[in-house]
Amino acid sequence: xxxxLLLSFQSGMGANLQxxxxxxxxxxxxxxxxxxxxxxxxxxxxxxVPIMIMLALVFSVLLNDTTLKFKGLFRTAIFLPCVTSLVAxxxxxxxxxxxxxxxxxxxxxxxxxxxxxxxxADPLWAxxxxxxxxxxxxTGYNMIFYLSALQNVDRTIYEAARxxxxxxxxxxxxxxxxxxxxxxxxxxxxxxIGTLQIFDEVMNITNGGPGNATLSISQYIYFLSFKYTPDFxxxxxxxxxxxxxxxxxxxxxxxxxxxxxx
Numbered sequence: 698x699x700x701x702l703l704l705s706f707q708s709g710m711g712a713n714l715q716x717x718x719x720x721x722x723x724x725x726x727x728x729x730x731x732x733x734x735x736x737x738x739x740x741x742x743x744x745x746v747p748i749m750i751m752l753a754l755v756f757s758v759l760l761n762d763t764t765l766k767f768k769g770l771f772r773t774a775i776f777l778p779c780v781t782s783l784v785a786x787x788x789x790x791x792x793x794x795x796x797x798x799x800x801x802x803x804x805x806x807x808x809x810x811x812x813x814x815x816x817x818a819d820p821l822w823a824x825x826x827x828x829x830x831x832x833x834x835x836t837g838y839n840m841i842f843y844l845s846a847l848q849n850v851d852r853t854i855y856e857a858a859r860x861x862x863x864x865x866x867x868x869x870x871x872x873x874x875x876x877x878x879x880x881x882x883x884x885x886x887x888x889x890i891g892t893l894q895i896f897d898e899v900m901n902i903t904n905g906g907p908g909n910a911t912l913s914i915s916q917y918i919y920f921l922s923f924k925y926t927p928d929f930x931x932x933x934x935x936x937x938x939x940x941x942x943x944x945x946x947x948x949x950x951x952x953x954x955x956x957x958x959x
Contacts, residue, residue: 698940704933714930721934731935733909734917737824741913742892745828750885752836757843758873772844776837783834787901790830791817794902820910823903827911830898835891839884846880847873882954886947893939893946914939 705721707714725731759765760772778786794800794816801813816822850873858868874881896915899905905912905920914935921932 701933701936704930705937707930708928709930710927717930721931724931725934725938730909730912730917731914731938734912734914735938737910737912738893738895738914740824741828741831741895742889745831746885746888746892748828749832749836749888750839750881752832753839753884754843754874754877754881756836756840757847758869760840761844761847772840775840778834778836779838781834783897784901786834787830787898790826790898791902794826817903818907820907823907823911827895827898827902830902831892831895835888839888842880842884843877846877850876878954882950885950885954889946889950890943893942 704714706716706718708717708721709715756775760768760775762768765771792798796813796815800816801810804810805813814822816826854872855868858872863871894915895913896919899911899913899916900919903911905916918932918935921928921935
């Protein structure tokens, strides 16, 4: 990390690097591709992480019900996506939402559309598909943490709440969420870090397109290093944006949701 920081103050190709001071950092604010990548990554973070955390919470509560049958099957089905290959599932999503993909086929057959949509060529829908892909893969991963924590919660707390007339919704917000607060903080931070580093889904589903509509910061770093004219100094500068964002957002999350007595 120290070497990367030193590299961010240099510019040039290959080993022919020269110190340029803060020029790379100044360049960031005049780089439309970087600003697009930053904006896209922030959209993924703001939209996807809360949805995924809430879905994981809901699934964990439902699957923690002692009266539910086939719990093992449901738990496995929801968790399986997170052990699939990043490249494999990204390519599957790409073909599912292709012009000739299964999504268009069924929507047309059901009469919900008159003709196929080129989902990946539309800036808005392309982002939506990226968000769907990330949510599908990582919801089960976070669910396992919540489910493990819920199994250590004394069930008499819920029984007392039911006797007092608390509804399922009230139990969720006044018992489950407070009891899982440390785990929610942990998964929120890890999910934030993962989303800020998103690469495989964008690379394999849309390749950053159309235009730069789905370009992520990590993908832009890859392009700067290996696709465009190689500029490892500027790529290191962009990578430190991720470092700063992770540190700042983690501190904010600890301040907002952390235990002040810790």
